[in-house]
Amino acid sequence: xxxxxxxxxxxxxxxxxxxxxxxxxxxxxxxxxxxxxxxxxxxxxxxxxxxxxxxxxxxxxxxxxxxxxxxxxxxxxxxxxxxxxxxxxxxxxxxxxxxxxxxxxxxxxxxxxxxxxxxxxxxxxxxxxxxxxxxxxxxxxxxxxxxxxxxxxxxxxxxxxxxxxxxxxxxxxxxxxxxxxxxxxxxxxxxxxxxxxxxxxxxxxxxxxxxxxxxxxxxxxxxxxxxxxxxxxxxxxxxxxxxxxxxxxxxxxxxxxxxxxxxxxxxxxxxxxxxxx
Amino acid sequence: xxxxxxxxxxxxxxxxxxxxxxxxxxxxxxxxxxxxxxxxxxxxxxxxxxxxxxxxxxxxxxxxxxxxxxxxxxxxxxxxxxxxxxxxxxxxxxxxxxxxxxxxxxxxxxxxxxxxxxxxxxxxxxxxxxxxxxxxxxxxxxxxxxxxxxxxxxxxxxxxxxxxxxxxxxxxxxxxxxxxxxxxxxxxxxxxxxxxxxxxxxxxxxxxxxxxxxxxxxxxxxxxxxxxxxxxxxxxxxxxxxxxxxxxxxxxxxxxxxxxxxxxxxxxxxxxxxxxxxxxxxxxxxxxxxx
Numbered sequence: 001x002x003x004x005x006x007x008x009x010x011x012x013x014x015x016x017x018x019x020x021x022x023x024x025x026x027x028x029x030x031x032x033x034x035x036x037x038x039x040x041x042x043x044x045x046x047x048x049x050x051x052x053x054x055x056x057x058x059x060x061x062x063x064x065x066x067x068x069x070x071x072x073x074x075x076x077x078x079x080x081x082x083x084x085x086x087x088x089x090x091x092x093x094x095x096x097x098x099x100x101x102x103x104x105x106x107x108x109x110x111x112x113x114x115x116x117x118x119x120x121x122x123x124x125x126x127x128x129x130x131x132x133x134x135x136x137x138x139x140x141x142x143x144x145x146x147x148x149x150x151x152x153x154x155x156x157x158x159x160x161x162x163x164x165x166x167x168x169x170x171x172x173x174x175x176x177x178x179x180x181x182x183x184x185x186x187x188x189x190x191x192x193x194x195x196x197x198x199x200x201x202x203x204x205x206x207x208x209x210x211x212x213x214x215x216x217x218x219x220x221x222x223x224x225x226x227x228x229x230x231x232x233x234x235x236x237x238x239x240x241x242x243x244x245x246x247x248x249x250x251x252x253x254x255x256x257x258x259x260x261x262x263x264x265x266x267x268x269x270x271x272x273x274x275x276x277x
Numbered sequence: 278x279x280x281x282x283x284x285x286x287x288x289x290x291x292x293x294x295x296x297x298x299x300x301x302x303x304x305x306x307x308x309x310x311x312x313x314x315x316x317x318x319x320x321x322x323x324x325x326x327x328x329x330x331x332x333x334x335x336x337x338x339x340x341x342x343x344x345x346x347x348x349x350x351x352x353x354x355x356x357x358x359x360x361x362x363x364x365x366x367x368x369x370x371x372x373x374x375x376x377x378x379x380x381x382x383x384x385x386x387x388x389x390x391x392x393x394x395x396x397x398x399x400x401x402x403x404x405x406x407x408x409x410x411x412x413x414x415x416x417x418x419x420x421x422x423x424x425x426x427x428x429x430x431x432x433x434x435x436x437x438x439x440x441x442x443x444x445x446x447x448x449x450x451x452x453x454x455x456x457x458x459x460x461x462x463x464x465x466x467x468x469x470x471x472x473x474x475x476x477x478x479x480x481x482x483x484x485x486x487x488x489x490x491x492x493x494x495x496x497x498x499x500x501x502x503x504x505x506x507x508x509x510x511x512x513x514x515x516x517x518x519x520x521x522x523x524x525x526x527x528x529x530x531x532x533x534x535x536x537x538x539x540x541x542x543x544x545x546x547x548x549x550x551x552x553x554x555x556x557x558x559x560x561x562x563x564x565x566x567x568x
Binding site: 005009010011013014016017018020021022024025027028030031034043045046090091093094096097098100101103107109111113114115116118119120121122123124125126127128129130150153154157207210211213214217218227228229231232234235240242245246249252253256257259260261264267268271272273276 | 283284286287288290291293294295297298301302304305306308309312368371372374375376377378381382383384385386387388389390391392393394395396397398399400401402403404405410412415416419442445446447450451454455488489492496499502503505506509510511523524527528531532537540541543544545547548550551552554555558559562563
């Protein structure tokens with residue numbers, strides 16, 4: 001199959017793809033640069049920004065001073081990690097039983113679960129909003145953890161199911177022949193094999209919850225607002241400072257960019273529901 | 278192999294998920310449907326909320342912003358789908374070839390997908406599309422052109438551009454995955470038989486990608502119908518209603534004007550629209566589930 005590919009060909013391929021990558025990545029690169037400039041320098045012409053001005057980290061400290069950045073960051077962490085852990089606790093048993101003890105209707109149940117993900121958020125936001133007002137839990141972190149858990153639960157169940165399905169049944173039989181009890185099977189055979197899948201599922205769902213903007217923007221105001229809402233507060237004209245906006249944006253997307261690096265493959269699995277392999 | 282005992286314990290294990298999802302689906306759906314038939318405004322607390330039949334739907338459909346919003350939704354979804362599908366195929370073809378530094382180039386192309394919507398909206402709006410301080414404006418001025426006021430003159434095109442930037446990586450990644458499962462020997466055989474690149478693309482690669490392209494279109498449509506944050510931080514649906522899509526219109530009538538009745542009627546319309554797309558998507562997923 002493998003054909004010899006000339007180095008020249010490879011170099012030209014790299015040049016084309018690299019240019020593509022550069023243009024796609026450029027906006028992120030640009031705010032990274034602007035975040036290390038003073039406000040005065042950040043609005044100068046692009047070439048002057050690059051070569052005619054100094055570097056500073058005052059943008060980053062200004063973000064924390066202007067508004068309590070750390071609080072928003074912690075809200076994002078609590079909401080995304082919390083909703084993922086809660087989701088895993090509910091999804092693991094469900095996916096487990098569907099993968100290892102399939103019944104006649106397992107497929108229908110799975111399909112129905114996926115279909116709930118396709119409900120548009122505007123179709124259900126009004127009741128949720130009114131319920132939150134009624135019970136006085138608007139702008140509440142626990143409420144957001146629950147809401148985002150529900151939003152992503154179908155994806156979590158689906159991903160876990162596909163990972164569990166990949167564990168060969170023969171291994172279980174072999175363990176049983178060797179006299180393993182059900183408890184031993186779960187603890188010593190299945191769990192170690194399932195952990196990588198669970199980790200990838202968790203990673204993708206933290207990313208999705210971190211970037212979720214419809215529910216977090218509409219159900220929070222100050223106390224529970226995560227970074228999506230914090231960044232949105234920069235949209236008012238009086239709050240517009242390029243260096244600070246850049247610094248705040250970089251801090252908001254950096255952790256997720258790094259996690260995204262590791263979860264490219266899971267992204268396809270999680271977001272196409274197995275329709276593409 | 279499953280025994281009666283294991284089956285009942287399986288039912289027990291799956292029930293929390295089923296109950297929660299069922300509640301999450303039925304309670305809000307039922308309430309939205311119920312509210313859509315009431316005259317119900319949060320600005321009049323304590324006022325009676327009488328049953329008014331189809332009145333809310335009548336108001337929602339005859340509101341001139343409704344037809345504008347439907348049209349905008351169509352243009353936004355259609356525009357982004359066109360750009361991301363065609364662009365995604367091109368990107369996937371480029372990234373599939375042998376090169377140096379595959380990993381780093383790929384992560385650069387995919388990076389925009391991991392940027393939160395409020396960040397990408399604001400960064401493009403201010404750092405790039407601002408007519409005075411944005412890069413595009415400064416380049417135009419530097420070359421002696423009149424800079425474009427993106428969100429004043431071409432607001433919808435600007436939003437389509439931003440959203441496409443975020444979703445192009447998604448399409449690329451899926452199409453690339455699909456492309457890599459293509460049988461290389463088939464391509465080589467065609468090449469040896471003298472098939473040109475264009476015919477290899479048209480008769481081998483594109484048919485192979487057809488399924489992935491359909492999936493990209495369907496899944497993106499589901500998400501694109503709900504575009505919200507990008508509009509909120511850039512144009513607030515304006516100028517006028519130029520960038521108000523269905524999601525944003527419902528947000529305005531329910532959460533800004535507090536008209537629960539009309540907002541719910543809009544919500545029901547949005548659910549029906551999404552269901553049409555979901556129907557086809559679920560059929561494709563279902564087919565693959567047996568295999």
